[in-house]
Every structure is written in structure tokens, then in C-alpha cells.
């Protein structure tokens with residue numbers, strides 16, 4: 266009889282604990298929304314999912330992050346403004362469309378600034394990157410981490426592009442950023458700024474001849490359906506910045522704030538590794554379905570030379586001190602190779 270009673274107590278306790286666990290899963294303390302522009306096949310979406318899973322697990326189910334892709338919640342600038350208003354919690358835009366929010370972000374738009382992804386990591390993860398993230402605090406945003414979009418490459422539907430002369434007159438979509446526009450004008454193109462969500466249909470309708478993005482984006486957003494030529498120009502390295510609304514941050518207790526910070530840092534390295542692996546893999550896939558021009562060092566140097574005037578044109582707007590600090594940091598990185 267005694268054993269039977271003990272068994273019943275243990276059984277009821279187990280059922281109670283399971284019931285509490287299920288109710289927590291069904292009713293998280295904080296249900297947050299995260300939006301991106303890329304689709305759900307992208308390394309960025311996979312990294313956001315990795316981040317959301319880490320947060321859910323490490324918060325003991327107290328924070329659930331619902332993910333929205335393919336610009337469902339708006340374009341980069343609209344989603345960033347939604348964070349400032351507290352009506353969305355996370356987004357992860359390229360820095361280029363945020364140049365109007367944090368002027369210093371424009372330094373990353375200087376053509377051919379970073380020689381490799383590792384050099385970019387060294388600068389972004391230094392006091393320079395920390396200081397730029399800190400500037401977000403004054404405008405209702407929390408910069409949780411620098412993630413990676415990657416080196417950007419040109420596609421078009423008109424001709425192979427291997428020299429700046431080949432770029433003449435091409436109507437190229439760029440991100441909404443003055444330095445990107447200036448760089449493509451300097452290379453001889455006729456650039457049009459446009460939100461990411463409008464790009465595929467603009468190419469499909471012939472509104473633009475081409476665009477520029479990392480290899481993974483080009484492949485996974487199905488651009489080969491409307492583009493014939495790709496050139497590995499690598500003209501700009503594009504960071505992503507994982508953003509949180511300051512209003513959301515302020516609603517969270519300190520222990521959950523720490524969960525977000527730790528998960529963002531862990532997911533940063535997962536994102537960079539995955540993004541590099543996928544960009545390399547999709548370059549090979551693009552070679553099978555598009556006319557891929559792999560530029561020589563000399564051919565890339567011609568594009569770099571054509572865009573150098575853009576550095577001087579925007580030095581005052583970006584701040585020569587910031588540019589010099591990045592160049593010193595890059596020399597520091599190079600000396601360690």
C-alpha cells in the first residue's frame with residue numbers, strides 16, 4: 266500500500282512538471298518578432314533561426330522569437346524605423362541602407378576597403394566596430410552583433426563585364442546609399458537605388474539591367490532566372506548588423522538581456538562560417554547556370570582604380586579620422602598574416 270501511494274505521488278509530480286513545461290512553451294513571457302529581407306533559404310535566415318533557438322533554450326522558454334523573411338515586415342529602412350518605434354523587435358539589415366541612421370556606417374561602403382572576410386572581422390570586432398554599434402544607442406536601437414552579408418558581385422542581362430568599359434550604360438540597381446551610387450557611376454554604370462524587396466520584379470520587367478549582391482543571395486533569390494552574366498567583382502564587403510529595438514531591450518530583465526547578448530555573439534560566428542561556406546558553394550552553382558567571369562587581379566585593379574575618386578569625394582562626410590583608423594587597423598591585421 267505504501268509503495269502504491271509513493272508511486273502515485275511521483276507520477277502526479279511528474280505530470281505536474283510536464284504540465285508546467287508545456288504551458289511555458291505555449292505561453293512564453295516574451296514573444297518577439299524578427300524580420301529580414303532575404304528569403305528563408307538564405308544563410309541569414311538560418312543564422313536567425315540558430316539565434317532564436319539559442320535564445321529560447323537559454324531563456325528556459327521565456328523568450329520566443331518569431332521569424333519573418335522576404336521583406337514580409339518591410340524593407341531594411343522600414344524595419345529599422347519599426348524598431349525605433351517599438352513595433353518590431355529585431356532586424357538584420359546591410360549597413361548600407363542605414364547610412365542615414367549612423368553616418369559612420371558609410372565607411373563600409375568605400376569600394377575595395379576590405380581585402381578579405383577575415384580582415385573585415387578584425388575591424389568589425391575591434392574598438393572601431395564597438396564604437397559604431399554604440400552610436401545606435403542614441404537613436405532607439407541596440408546593435409547586438411556584426412554579422413556577414415559578404416563580398417558583393419555584379420550580375421546583368423546584357424553582356425559579360427570584365428572591364429569598367431563593359432559597365433558603360435548598364436542600369437544597375439544598388440542599395441539606397443550615396444556611396445554605392447557614386448561607385449557605380451565611377452565604374453561607368455547608370456545606377457538606380459532600390460529596396461531589396463523590389464529588385465527581382467525590377468529585373469524581370471527590365472526596369473534595371475543588373476544588380477550586385479553576394480553569390481548566395483544571387484543564387485537563392487533566383488536571380489539566374491532573370492540575369493545571364495555574373496562577374497566576381499567583389500567591389501564592396503557588406504556587413505549585416507543584428508539590431509534590437511531599445512524599447513524591447515528596456516522591457517527585458519537583466520538576465521534575459523544577457524541571454525540575448527550571449528546568443529548574438531555565438532550566432533555571429535555561426536553566421537560568418539555558414540555564410541562563407543555557402544557563398545563559396547553557390548559561386549560554383551552559379552558557374553553552372555550563368556556566364557561567370559572570374560576576373561584576374563589586374564582586371565579587379567582596374568575597377569578599384571576607377572572607384573578611388575569616391576574615397577576622396579566622401580572622406581569629409583564619413584570622417585577622415587574614421588577612415589584612417591580603419592586603415593591602421595587593416596595594416597595591423599596585415600602585419601599578423
Ligand code: KDG
Nearest residue numbers: 301302303341358359440461
Ligand atoms: O535581409 C537583408 C536584405 O534586406 C538586404 O540588406 C540585402 O544586400 C542586400 C541588398 O542588396 O539590399
